[in-house]
Amino acid sequence: MAATNASGTTTVRYGGMHRQVLALEAVLANGQVIRTGTRAVKTSAGYDLTNLLIGSEGTLAVISELTLRLYPILDHVVAARVAFPTVQAACRAAAALISVGISVTRCELVDAATIAALRAIGSLELEQVPHLLIEFAGSQTSVADDIESMRDLVEAEGGRDVAFESDPTARARLWRARHNAAIALLALAPGSTAMTTDVAVPISELPAAIEAARVALDASGLRGGILGHVGDGSFHVMYLLAEGDSKSIAQAAALNDAVVADALARGGTCTGEHGIGFGKLGYLRREHPELVSLYSGIKSLFDPNGILNPGKLVPEPSAAAG
Amino acid sequence: MAATNASGTTTVRYGGMHRQVLALEAVLANGQVIRTGTRAVKTSAGYDLTNLLIGSEGTLAVISELTLRLYPILDHVVAARVAFPTVQAACRAAAALISVGISVTRCELVDAATIAALRAIGSLELEQVPHLLIEFAGSQTSVADDIESMRDLVEAEGGRDVAFESDPTARARLWRARHNAAIALLALAPGSTAMTTDVAVPISELPAAIEAARVALDASGLRGGILGHVGDGSFHVMYLLAEGDSKSIAQAAALNDAVVADALARGGTCTGEHGIGFGKLGYLRREHPELVSLYSGIKSLFDPNGILNPGKLVPEPSAAAG
Numbered sequence: 001m002a003a004t005n006a007s008g009t010t011t012v013r014y015g016g017m018h019r020q021v022l023a024l025e026a027v028l029a030n031g032q033v034i035r036t037g038t039r040a041v042k043t044s045a046g047y048d049l050t051n052l053l054i055g056s057e058g059t060l061a062v063i064s065e066l067t068l069r070l071y072p073i074l075d076h077v078v079a080a081r082v083a084f085p086t087v088q089a090a091c092r093a094a095a096a097l098i099s100v101g102i103s104v105t106r107c108e109l110v111d112a113a114t115i116a117a118l119r120a121i122g123s124l125e126l127e128q129v130p131h132l133l134i135e136f137a138g139s140q141t142s143v144a145d146d147i148e149s150m151r152d153l154v155e156a157e158g159g160r161d162v163a164f165e166s167d168p169t170a171r172a173r174l175w176r177a178r179h180n181a182a183i184a185l186l187a188l189a190p191g192s193t194a195m196t197t198d199v200a201v202p203i204s205e206l207p208a209a210i211e212a213a214r215v216a217l218d219a220s221g222l223r224g225g226i227l228g229h230v231g232d233g234s235f236h237v238m239y240l241l242a243e244g245d246s247k248s249i250a251q252a253a254a255l256n257d258a259v260v261a262d263a264l265a266r267g268g269t270c271t272g273e274h275g276i277g278f279g280k281l282g283y284l285r286r287e288h289p290e291l292v293s294l295y296s297g298i299k300s301l302f303d304p305n306g307i308l309n310p311g312k313l314v315p316e317p318s319a320a321a322g
Numbered sequence: 323m324a325a326t327n328a329s330g331t332t333t334v335r336y337g338g339m340h341r342q343v344l345a346l347e348a349v350l351a352n353g354q355v356i357r358t359g360t361r362a363v364k365t366s367a368g369y370d371l372t373n374l375l376i377g378s379e380g381t382l383a384v385i386s387e388l389t390l391r392l393y394p395i396l397d398h399v400v401a402a403r404v405a406f407p408t409v410q411a412a413c414r415a416a417a418a419l420i421s422v423g424i425s426v427t428r429c430e431l432v433d434a435a436t437i438a439a440l441r442a443i444g445s446l447e448l449e450q451v452p453h454l455l456i457e458f459a460g461s462q463t464s465v466a467d468d469i470e471s472m473r474d475l476v477e478a479e480g481g482r483d484v485a486f487e488s489d490p491t492a493r494a495r496l497w498r499a500r501h502n503a504a505i506a507l508l509a510l511a512p513g514s515t516a517m518t519t520d521v522a523v524p525i526s527e528l529p530a531a532i533e534a535a536r537v538a539l540d541a542s543g544l545r546g547g548i549l550g551h552v553g554d555g556s557f558h559v560m561y562l563l564a565e566g567d568s569k570s571i572a573q574a575a576a577l578n579d580a581v582v583a584d585a586l587a588r589g590g591t592c593t594g595e596h597g598i599g600f601g602k603l604g605y606l607r608r609e610h611p612e613l614v615s616l617y618s619g620i621k622s623l624f625d626p627n628g629i630l631n632p633g634k635l636v637p638e639p640s641a642a643a644g
Contacts, residue, residue, distance in 0.1 A: 019341060034612045040522035041554045043591035044377050045598060045606050046635065047617055051373035055366050072423040101394040101460075103425075138423075139471070142464035149461070200362035232363045269365035276367060284367050290356045295369055297623040301616070313368065 018054045025065035026053055029303040039067060052298070057275050058309040060302040074137040077105075078147065079171040082132045082159040087111055087214060087226070090130045091207035093157040094230040097134070098203055100153070102146045106135040107231030108178050111214070114225035115177070117184035124177055127161065132230070133178055135171075178227070185225050185238055192240040197256045199263035200234035200272030209266055213237050216258040220251050234272030276313045284313070340376045347387035348375055351625040361389060374620070379597050380631040382624040396459040399427075400469060401493040404454045404481040409433055409536055409548070412452045413529035415479040416552040419456070420525055422475070424468045428457040429553030430500050433536070436547035437499070439506035446499055449483065454552070455500055457493075500549070507547050507560055514562040519578045521585035522556035522594030531588055535559050538580040542573050556594030598635045606635070 023037030036049040053061055084090035087109065094107050110118075110131050118124050134150065136143045151162065165171045186194050201209045210226060217224050217237055224239030237259050241248045260270045260283050270276075270283035285292055292314075299306075299314040345359030358371040375383055406412035409431065416429050432440075432453050440446050456472065458465045473484065487493045508516050523531045532548060539546050539559055546561030559581050563570045582592045582605050592598075592605035607614055614636075621628075621636045 032612065034616070035610070036613065038522075038591045038609070039524040039589035040556070040585075040591045040594065041525065042522045042556050042594045044593045044595055045591045045602075045609050046613060047378055047382075047620055048370075048373045048376065049613060049616060051370045054370065056369055060369075072421060074423055099394060101396055138464070139467045141467045142460070145461045145463045200360075200364045202361040203363065234362070234364050263362075267361035269360045269362045269367045271366045272362065272364045273366055280367075287360070287367055288357070290354065291358065291368060291371060294356070294371060294623070298369055298620070301619040301623060 018051065020069045021050060021054055021066050022069055023067035024050055024053060024063055026061035026063045028061050029305065029308050033064070034061070037067065041069065055275065057277065057313045059299060059313050060308065062308070074139075076140045076143050076166070077135065077137045077168075077171065078143050078164055078166045079174045080132075080134045080136070080147065080150065080165075081126075081161075081163045081174050081177070082134070082154045083127055083161040084130045084132065084154075085158045087130045087210050088207040089157040089159070090132050091210050091228075091230055093154045093159055094132060094228075095203045095206055096153045096157070097150060098231055100149065102149055102153075103136075103138065104134050104146070104150075104231060105137045106133070107229070108133045109210070109226070109228035109230045109235065110177050110181060111210075111226040113217075113223075114181045114185060114227060117188050117225060118177055118180060121180070121184045121187050123180045123184055126177065131177065132159070133175060181225065181227055182238065185223075185240065188223050189240045189242065192242050194238055194240055195252055195256075196236050196238045196274070197259050198234060198236045198272050198274045199259055199268055199270060200232070201263050201266045201268030203233040205266040205268065206230060206233050206235075209262060209268070210235060212262045213259050216255055216262070220255040220258075222248060222251050222255060229272075232272075233268070278312060281313075340373065342391045343372055343376055343388050344391055345389035346372055346375060346385055348383035348385045350383050351627065351630055355386070356383070359389065363391060377597065379599065379635045381621060381635050382630065384630070396427075396461075398462045398465050398488070399457065399459045399490075399493065400465050400486055400488045401496045402454075402456045402458070402469065402472065402487075403448075403483075403485045403496050403499070404456070404476045405449055405483040406452045406454065406476075407480045409452045409532050410529040411479040411481070412454050413532050413550070413552055415476045415481055416454060416550075417525045417528055418475045418479070419472060420553055422471065424471055424475075425458075425460065426456050426468070426472075426553060427459045428455070429551070430455045431532070431548070431550035431552045431557065432499050432503060433532075433548040435539075435545075436503045436507060436549060439510050439547060440499055440502060443502070443506045443509050445502045445506055448499065453499065454481070455497060503547065503549055504560060507545075507562065510545050511562045511564065514564050516560055516562055517574050517578075518558050518560045518596070519581050520556060520558045520594050520596045521581055521590055521592060522554065523585050523588045523590030525555040527588040527590065528552060528555050528557075531584060531590070532557060534584045535581050538577055538584070542577040542580075544570060544573050544577060551594075554594075555590070600634060603635075 025035050027033055090109055097104055112129050115126050116128050136146045165174045213226055222239040226237050228235030239252055241252055264287055270280050270287050276284045295314050347357050349355055412431055419426055434451050437448050438450050458468045487496045535548055544561040548559050550557030561574055563574055586609055592602050592609050598606050617636050
């Protein structure tokens with residue numbers, strides 16, 4: 001499972017964990033066990049039920065086994081950290097890295113508000129500006145090569161204070177700015193609850209989308225931060241709600257609306273990673289209005305009695321059919 | 323569309339063309355136009371209908387537009403050709419290249435019989451042994467690095483006569499051994515018809531699977547050759563049928579049976595790339611017996627009157643339902 005990594009953050013090089021699933025075993029609503037895919041990397045045999053079940057949020061079957069593609073752990077890993085004057089500059093640099101084909105294995109944005117929160121809990125001492133954390137892996141020379149190209153691209157966007165770590169302990173320390181982000185944001189208002197919305201946009205739209213999210217967060221009256229798996233155009237806005245405060249719940253709903261509406265207007269999606277559940281049913285209908293009846297039909301086919309995670313993902317509880 | 327390439331052969335690095343489709347437009351059987359996916363690289367919104375329609379062989383909808391992920395054309399491309407003592411040695415070398423993480427953009431096997439056919443039409447002058455054709459792309463230093471690692475791996479499997487080309491014209495000449503293969507095999511028996519079967523197996527099983535296919539081809543009494551996109555474990559067996567010769571048709575059916583049965587026994591699939599159509603319906607049932615009723619259900623949902631490419635992929639014409 002070298003395609004994933006210790007932090008659970010996105011491995012940009014390989015395009016998302018669902019790409020790594022070759023086959024799966026699942027239990028249908030009627031108790032029947034099925035197997036999709038094979039151990040071959042490639043297949044054209046039958047409809048692609050593997051990808052239909054992945055991301056179905058437990059509404060079609062219970063996945064009981066996954067067969068994953070494996071990758072070697074590459075010889076040489078270097079983590080880099082770069083400070084930027086603005087989130088837009090950081091995102092433009094990330095987009096440039098991807099578009100020239102530099103093979104980064106991770107590329108994460110931590111915004112200025114999150115850096116401030118991390119400083120407040122004493123987790124790190126970085127300048128309170130947006131940072132990119134980037135990881136390179138490969139042979140010694142290819143990594144050196146990628147880093148050289150990266151330097152030019154980030155400097156063109158005003159990137160500075162570039163730090164590199166290759167020792168595993170030092171790399172883990174560098175990544176702490178990302179891993180402790182949620183804890184640090186929560187610590188801003190003890191006793192509050194964190195909510196997160198996630199969206200994804202075309203990479204070319206990312207700088208403007210993150211800037212729009214920043215403006216919406218500032219205007220919302222809520223405290224929070226923006227964290228991005230910017231290498232694949234997806235990012236999260238995390239914000240804090242005081243317990244039992246109905247005003248902050250309304251503010252959070254409005255903020256979520258604004259971030260999702262902006263992502264959809266840019267040709268993006270209402271959820272890059274977290275899924276629809278109950279909370280984004282309305283946005284799913286807005287993103288794919290003509291697909292909703294197909295979703296319902298597929299749900300009825302797999303789960304005619306609606307016993308699997310009912311009400312999630314498929315906008316209306318499916319009428320008994322089959 | 324740098325993910326594909328002039329020859330249409332597999333771009334191993336990026337894992338198959340279907341991985342490159344971000345979104346699509348399709349026309350349903352009832353005339354309704356739908357759009358799946360978005361321009362974002364990643365989405366978790368709704369069931370994955372994009373991958374359900376890809377590879378559905380026109381049985382669910384008519385795909386009218388694709389939105390593809392683009393990649394930069396990398397600076398430096400080098401094509402390599404290596405001769406091997408046996409197909410097994412060639413496949414072991416290919417599997418080793420992939421498993422150590424060398425990022426080849428193509429890796430194709432041309433077997434000894436095909437080399438002989440190419441020599442017969444005067445297309446090239448290579449020793450009549452299996453060859454691998456491999457392509458590397460990246461920066462000058464990363465490619466040099468990959469080539470250095472490749473040399474050690476192929477030499478360990480008895481690889482020799484290693485030739486490299488970086489000039490585009492010279493690279494095209496080197497790839498001719500792969501591109502002219504079908505023409506050369508057909509020229510062995512003028513007036514005959516070529517049939518091809520394709521399978522894919524786990525990469526670790528590839529050397530034994532190709533050896534088994536070689537034995538089956540030799541035993542069949544048919545002339546033919548083996549060509550492999552060996553970087554992803556898929557390969558093709560091509561064989562010649564004299565027109566109107568019912569004996570050769572029976573021989574071809576038996577050969578196809580043997581190759582597919584071997585692939586399935588190794589945990590592979592009855593078709594890596596070419597699909598099911600009519601010809602592999604029986605093998606699909608053997609590979610995924612418990613999925614056939616789900617395929618029929620999905621077919622009925624999308625195409626209740628069975629007007630889209632009827633009889634293909636779904637074993638039985640679906641009864642009217644909906």
